[in-house]
Amino acid sequence: MHRIWLYIFLVTVERNICVRSEVFTSIAHIIQLLDTEIELAKQLKIYLKNEHVRLVHIEKFLSVINNDLSQARGKEEQYFSNPINVYLFFKHLTTEWYHIKDMPSPDIRTIIDKNWLFPSLEDLTGTGISLLRLQNTYQITTSQMANGEIDLKFRSQKLTSDECYHIGRVAYINNDFYYALMWMQEALDRFDEKNKRALISRIDILDHLSNVTFQEGNIENALALTQEMLAIDPNHVPAKANKVYYESLINGQTLSKDQKKDSLASSEKIGSSSKKNFRVRKQRQNNYLELSEVYKALCRQNRAKLSHKRQAKLFCRYRHNNHPYLILRPVKEEQLFDEPTILLFHDVVSDTDIEQIKVLATPQ
Structure with a gap:
């Protein structure tokens, strides 16, 4: 009888130990899973931080683009008559848009990868060379150029x-x-x-x-x-x-x-x-x-630098060179400078013809 009770006691103790061991093992696994979630939460936090930085960068870039678009719309010719604006526009469409494209977002990459018309880096370099030639010819200071003070009627943003x-x-x-x-x-x-x-x-x-x-x-x-x-x-x-x-x-x-x-x-x-x-x-x-x-x-040069005596020798006239067409409609000629001779011809091309040339020059 004592042996039976002893056997029952030992079996009960063994079962309790096994149950507790399984519980402890399960808790250890759960703790490991908790560590996994903690690490995943850290990684997600880092991702959200990087995503926020990316979105802030895109918002600032979009703000600059919208500001330029608001100035250009409706007065495109006047806006792009300032070569600084042309340079900045080309820079947006080359280096800066591609920088946005390289960000880790497949949606943005898909949008930009469409068959849009983009200028090349050679075009951007060409606008830079044009600015240097303009600066050299008209002796514009670097500070004036960088401040967009080329066209006083339509200044650009500062570089x-x-x-x-x-x-x-x-x-x-x-x-x-x-x-x-x-x-x-x-x-x-x-x-x-x-x-x-x-x-x-x-x-x-x-x-x-x-x-x-x-x-x-x-x-x-x-x-x-x-x-x-x-x-x-x-x-x-x-x-x-x-x-x-x-x-x-x-x-x-x-x-x-x-x-x-x-x-x-x-x-x-x-x-x-x-x-x-x-x-x-x-x-x-x-x-x-x-x-x-x-x-x-x-x-x-401009006529303001000429003396009154030299300005008095300047003239305007109708020129036809004995050409039959020009005899019927001579060209208006104005002398701007005497030495060397600089002439300005007025109304050679009509506004209608100018618009037609612009249409023909537009890429199809």
């Missing part, structure tokens, strides 16, 4: 540091180091460390600025900019090589063949940044054609 940097890059690639220097300096002046949307860094600007300063012959200034770069990043290899090279030129020393090779190669790379805002001397080398400067001066 950002990124945009000034891009125009400076266009000049740099085309070996126009004079304007590259001025635009890089303008980019540096407008650079904001707090702007997280900037596509460039202070390091990019200073590196180009030091290189073009050296190309313009200001070795001391190039060395000073390089030293600023090294103050930010002491381990920057191209800047270290350039520093040795510039110092040797200043001290009249001769570099070894390998040192020259490293220094010249490093000048083509992107360097580092600085907290200072070092200003460089902007002196253009006198190596351009005198004839080119003459015609640019003529583009800037």
